Amino acid sequence: MSNDERNRPEDAPPTTPQTQGTTAPDMQDAELDDARLEVILDAVEAGDAVALAAALEPLHAADIADLLEQISSAERRALLALHADRIDGDTLSELDEAIREVVIESLPRAVLARAMRTLDTDDVVDILEDLDEPDQAFILQALESDDRAAVESSLSYPENSAGRLMQSETVSMPQDWTVGQAIDFLRNAEWLPDQFYHVILVDERHQPQGNVTLGRILAARRDVALATLAEDVFRTIEATESEAEVAFLFNKYHLISTPVVDDAGRLVGVITIDDAMIVLDEEHEEDMMRLSGVVMEESVSDTALTTARQRLPWLVVNLFTASLSAVVITQFEATIQSLVILAALMPIVASTGGIAGTQSLAVAVRALATRSLTTANARRVVRREMGAGLLNGLGLAIVLGAGSWLVLGEPLLGVVLGLAMVCTQIIAALGGVLVPLGMNRLGMDPALASGTFVTTLTDVMGFFAFLGFATIVLL
Amino acid sequence: MSNDERNRPEDAPPTTPQTQGTTAPDMQDAELDDARLEVILDAVEAGDAVALAAALEPLHAADIADLLEQISSAERRALLALHADRIDGDTLSELDEAIREVVIESLPRAVLARAMRTLDTDDVVDILEDLDEPDQAFILQALESDDRAAVESSLSYPENSAGRLMQSETVSMPQDWTVGQAIDFLRNAEWLPDQFYHVILVDERHQPQGNVTLGRILAARRDVALATLAEDVFRTIEATESEAEVAFLFNKYHLISTPVVDDAGRLVGVITIDDAMIVLDEEHEEDMMRLSGVVMEESVSDTALTTARQRLPWLVVNLFTASLSAVVITQFEATIQSLVILAALMPIVASTGGIAGTQSLAVAVRALATRSLTTANARRVVRREMGAGLLNGLGLAIVLGAGSWLVLGEPLLGVVLGLAMVCTQIIAALGGVLVPLGMNRLGMDPALASGTFVTTLTDVMGFFAFLGFATIVLL
Structure with missing residues (x-):
């Protein structure tokens, strides 16, 4: 959105650097190959x-x-x-x-x-x-x-607000103007933004009342009132609104440009879709990174030291949460001592639970971000996750139970693996949706729930269920 | 992008459903609260x-x-x-x-x-x-x-191509027209798209030669040649191009609308940024889901059975990859038998490695998607990851080694944990970047590398390193 013509003399048409004639100049930029x-x-x-x-x-x-x-x-x-x-x-x-x-x-x-x-x-x-x-x-x-x-x-305006995102350069007109007045005004304007897509209609207090796309102005006769050309869908955004909300609204309602107003409802700027698209892209990046335990912004140009420092905090948190698994396992030292194969099998249950939890978590975080997971359906989605966890738990239990029976020749070990798998899958599916839902209700970013909490939950539950059933059934 | 005015009579101005006068009608849509x-x-x-x-x-x-x-x-x-x-x-x-x-x-x-x-x-x-x-x-x-x-x-055109995404309704004009001719044409047009942002200049073979934004046409005098108003940055997109590429180009170059051409370079349609934004959003969703092991599209309205069926395949894959860990651990049964505490501590090393691998993977997948990870810097990024893995491995080794010495009173056990941690962190950081880079080079979606492969790698390496060092140092 540069504006090289910013200071061009009044009423002179902007010119492009390339000369263009009837032959076809290649205006496409060169590639960085x-x-x-x-x-x-x-x-x-x-x-x-x-x-x-x-x-x-x-x-x-x-x-x-x-x-x-x-x-x-x-x-x-x-x-x-x-x-x-x-x-x-x-x-x-x-x-x-x-x-x-x-x-x-x-x-x-x-x-x-x-x-x-x-x-x-x-x-x-x-x-x-x-x-x-x-x-x-x-x-x-x-x-x-x-x-x-x-x-x-x-x-x-606050950081990451609409007020920071907007450009102050707007094209607005009194709402009772005609197409002819609009064209004359634009032709005589000392300066216009390089890119604008709507004329904003304002009342005498400079409060936006409608948006007219330029195409409709161009297609109408000079005596047509601008107000009759205004678009059906019209929204304004408060300058203090978060940029995440702005990106959400642009994406949901397919907005192209939207007036920004101050707390008195007066026009103070305009946000265009290209800026909203950049914010949407950043929001996505943030969600994906947070889910994966990358909390701070990273760039490929960071040094190893910067990268290490950015990732270390979450790793240290994980060190402590992972110690919970160790505490659980030590409770079953006697069981493992008498049947060492249990130590080899327990990561299978925990790891498959971790994957199921991650799946459920990613779907829930995405659904919260797009607001397709709401109070209207939260209960149903939780029930759905529980059902899916149960079904997959049963399916995996059969595969794992039968497989381990065949390989190890111990039918009871297969039963223990199967039972532990069902429990862990249900907990994983539930944890994956309840943890982000809870964080969302507490006003926290659900993506911060991240792998760490859910995989700790599935690890601890996986080890506990497997070693617990083993102690009951096998000893 | 509906077009209720589609069949309005020639030259009549479009009308909006709401009547608008000098008083301010509230055009904002109601909320779904x-x-x-x-x-x-x-x-x-x-x-x-x-x-x-x-x-x-x-x-x-x-x-x-x-x-x-x-x-x-x-x-x-x-x-x-x-x-x-x-x-x-x-x-x-x-x-x-x-x-x-x-x-x-x-x-x-x-x-x-x-x-x-x-x-x-x-x-x-x-x-x-x-x-x-x-x-x-x-x-x-x-x-x-x-x-x-x-x-x-x-x-x-192929599925997910620009040809499927474009709208065929375009507004194009001969490149030697003036502003006056453009306005007369638009005023007399039998039908125009509801939303358009540029007039596309075409040559006599109907090949696009430039884009003129409507704002510049409105601001110019009638005798100005359209070609002198054309934008500096102009791109066309081939109809067979993938929609992912289209979304990437719109986001990178801040395009608003871009002509689509057939294989002879003739104008066949136009893609607008709101459509590109939807594709970008879907691409992000796909990356996030694939990284988390959700391969098929899910919706909050799916049933438990559908959800379970969609997630099961990846869980079964994980069942088999997780069995690799079990195979590794069984090699060390004698070691565990003589020191059962090892079974309790080994998940700490593996799980912290899993988090590090996930972090590195997410950063690499994102960098590949935004093309900030290229042949120009791949080698440097890999070295950076290795360095970060080494640094964090050392940091975690000190915390974990000292902590376990304090808690368990066994200095040598601390040394083993520390050594295993350093190895696992380096492998995790390297795996997180090399797996997606390799998949990308093979023409596969790097996000499909997903948690499963990298966490299998870190689990196997974590168990192997920890139990291996334990066998050497402690027995």
């Missing part, structure tokens, strides 16, 4: 700034950002030494936070100031909120006063 | 079709679909018996496949035909591709001939 990567790294190694610029120039900012993230930190330093002058706002905007900070530190201040001035305010906010105080102050200073005010207002 | 849910279920129970319609009418189609998915199958049957006549195309379009089939079977044929005629062709295709042959034939027959041709052409 292995061949180009090699050319780029060769130019960096040779210290050839001209060749480097030529290789980078046809790339989309998102690809230049990918490149900067994927090369080694030595290569990145060398590349920036040659190319820092030409890094633009879009590229900064596309970078991962960790790498962005490194790149920003390496930019001449004038380049940084110029880069930030070309961005829409939502992108400036996105970059600014991760920076240190001095860098923030420098960039705010570098902005034009209108933009600075918009950025400061946006930063006054 | 617990209070409304109760009203709806009461009306269903009382068999009161009028009260039911009144309670459902203010809801967005997405909320009616959610409701149908979340209530029990008995409630759903009762609701449909009262309300089937009023189910519209949008609601069908929003439903999960499994429930959609149930609902479609319950609709009077005339209602179904009417509902399908109001949808854009991409939504018709989305519904049609999951239906049985007779229903498909009936719906195709019910469509107008233009739409039927478009739907049949779309169905001729």
